[in-house]
Amino acid sequence: MSDYLKAERAEEWREALRKSIKNRERTAISRVRMPEIDPMVRRHNYNEVNLGLTAALATKEASRCLDCVDPTCITGCPVEINIPKFIKNIERGEFLKAAKTIKNTNALPAVCGRVCPQERQCESQCFYTLKLKKEPVAIGHLERFAADYERESGTISIPETAPANLIKVAVVGSGPAGLAFAGDMVKLGYDVTVFEALHELGGVLRYGIPEFRLPSEIVDIEIDGLREMGVKFITNCIVGKTLSREDLIEDGFQGIFVGSGAGLPNFMNIPGENLVGVLSCNEYLTRVNLMQAADPDSDTPLYKGKKVAVIGGGNTAMDAVRTAKRLGAEQAAIIYRRTEDEMPARVEEIKHAKEEGIEFYTLHNPLRYEGDGQGRVQRMELQRMCLGEADQTGRRRPVPIKGETVWMEADEVIVSVGVSPNPLIPQAFTDLEVTSWGTIVVNSETMQTADDRVFAGGDIVRGGATVILAMGDGRKAAKSMHQQLQCTNRSN
């Protein structure tokens, strides 16, 4: 553990708090349950499912945390939030201080508390998980509590910014990677402009993740905070199309951060995939979230299937299938070629989906779709699968069971089998090095690309990851671009 963390842990109030309750008592408390809307109610509306912890629940959960000598939980968090410090602040009732602690390293705590796959990140490394074989401290729920408390208190702390240094930097894309980068750079005194291709800000946080999981108001408030700190946002501007790299340099931007995401939906290239009613998860969620197509006043049309099948097992698939249910599907099913254990979605989403009446067809994979006379999808043939040998990643490979196929009716099929990097920037910025997958190659320490003015991070580099990893990249890039620009501007 770093000396800094040690010193903080040794502070008087932390010592006192540790002594106030015996560890045996702390570990005897059972993990808090997040209050949520009843499944029968929520499957008909778009309100957020998780209601958030009350102060009493949060304080109790915080008292489970042992304030470990070696807080392994921190190593599980990609942005290394000082987890025990913020949790102990909650325990002693200093909720605003808890929020401030989180914000030191994480610009979007209200978002991460809601969407991080905690069971794979911080909570997987908690002492409870590793050593006690008990349910971990609910770090994510507590993070969300602190952030929500701060927001609702009306006393959001706007981080201090260094005096303006008049150095202009550009950000391509307003997803979590771009926002995290912008936040750090504006704090350092830079003149930051974020360019966004769409008409709304937030990237996947806006067009992908639905209201019932992440209300857009939360994203708006985070973005407003950045705006107040001085970040400029320009929507409807596609870097590489509306403005070229050279235009940006000519306009005086000394550094460019690319956080353009993995926007390109994959299809399976099987017969019937272009039938009407077969669509990508991105199309479906964009229509519903970005274009608000479910609103009768919206001009964007939406097909509302009665029997909806969603192909895939990730967060995107869960979001789509739960959306379909809310839009009135009588039957909404997940079709996934492996088993539930291999599903990449957050555990909580799978649980919520099941409670809402989503059907799960695991070990099934579509072979073909068939349409009616109008070219609209009607049914699909599914291949039964079993799990074979583990592949290089350690996941057991799905293998077709010869001759075992079934037909299933579906009047809407949502294909959610992954995304590829958005090709716009790799095509337009000719000096970049790009992998055969289409991701941009960066120095993993500095996030700098082969073009030394350009840094990149998030899904365009990782090819599809998580909100917090994208933000971590943005912060890393900010740090190293700052170092580079300080050198060049001093020597000028």
Add this chain to the structure above:
Amino acid sequence: MNKIIAKEYLSDKVVRFEVEAPLIAKSRRAGHFVMVRVGKKGERVPYTIAAADTTKGTITLVVQRVGKSSEKLCRLEAGDFITDLVGPLGKATHVDLLGTVVCAGGGVGVAPMLPIIEAMKKAGNRVVSVIAARSKELLLLEEQVREHSDEVVIMTDDGSYGKKGLITDGVERVIQREKVDLCVTIGPAIMMKFVAELTRNYNVPTVASLNTIMVDGTGMCGACRVTVGGQTRFVCIDGPEFDAHQVDFDEMLMRLRAYS
């Protein structure tokens, strides 16, 4: 927000707008399009950039009123603002010196054809433009097409102007008469399908500019996908122009009816 500088009716149902968009005016080339959204509840709809003026910082859109969204746009007047406008999108037309190029534009397709005619002429090609409409009043932009073409053939369904017949009749006559090195076609999907069938018989390489349904226009949704040469392609980023002989027009026509 982009300001409408001028509005003009080209026919009863077709409006030409000049819109302030200096960055797009500067970076666009023939074949590019923009996505337009009118009002906070509006949908994102693609329109080709029919012309651009870099000194004034404006682009020209020619819009046919066919349904809800085009209607909303056509209701705007000079001085009004378009809520959202983004571009230039798509791949620019591949312009080369090839010899003789036939530009076959039908209906409102003549407007997006205009910058291509201009660019093909500028590259030194002999340009024969075949423009078609149902009747004389619906024929668009004849003057502007003449200005940049070596020859103009006009076809109307009812014979009220030019020659009576379909656009394919006009194109076929040119092909039978002289060697054609490339045909470019823009218009309703069904028209492009028949132009492609005709030119295939004569082995004339043909490019069609496809007008599929779009949502984002940046490669994110796949709503615009078409099958070209047996492969799925996205019109907004791989197109909008494709080898017309490889396009599965029947599938495209089917997908265009998705929401009607």
